[in-house]
Amino acid sequence: MKPTKVTNSIRALRFAHGEMKQADLAQAIGVTRQTLIAIEQGKYSPSLEVAFKIARVFQVSLEEVFQYPEEETA
């Protein structure tokens, strides 16, 4: 299985928010710490619901948390 093309800024946002621990963010959004690590590393694209929860924790828009690069046209 290929890793997701979606990138994210969760790590930077955690550090910008008082160096929030992965375990604390995981608990806040209702996933395991291993899942949060997988999301941060781009190995897993979360559901929309979890994505919105992450954005809400950091009080930013969804696109400030997740980015999806433009497809290159041939």
Add this chain to the structure above:
Amino acid sequence: MAYEEKRAWALAIIAVVGYAVYVLLVLGRADGRPLAEVPYAGAMLWTIGLGIVAGIVSGIWFGIAARDDGLQSDERDREIGRFGEHIGQSFVAIGGVSAMALAMVEAAHFWIANVLYLCFVLSAVLGSMAKISAYRRGME
């Protein structure tokens, strides 16, 4: 390592070890006879039964070990679980079709039971490997 990933490892190992024990028991009893005449039902039932018990015990063990970790499974675990089941399911179907074909040609019960057992084992192992791969390498 996620709780469900540990369980996937445990189930794969239990399936392989259980089947290896079964094969060794049956081959040990063969003693020059054709395999279809070797008594196999007891060994098969015991290794399947002990495998189920070992799977339950390992799940409880991992659950106790991770009791302070908070949430033990979430949407990613469920998604990976479904993916693994989907991969493993193909071997259950192959086993069913193979057993049906063997029954049609009136093969010995030994071969019908064994092709089913082998496919159950392959289903468990392949399904677990697919889950472990999804945990390690990620999934879209």
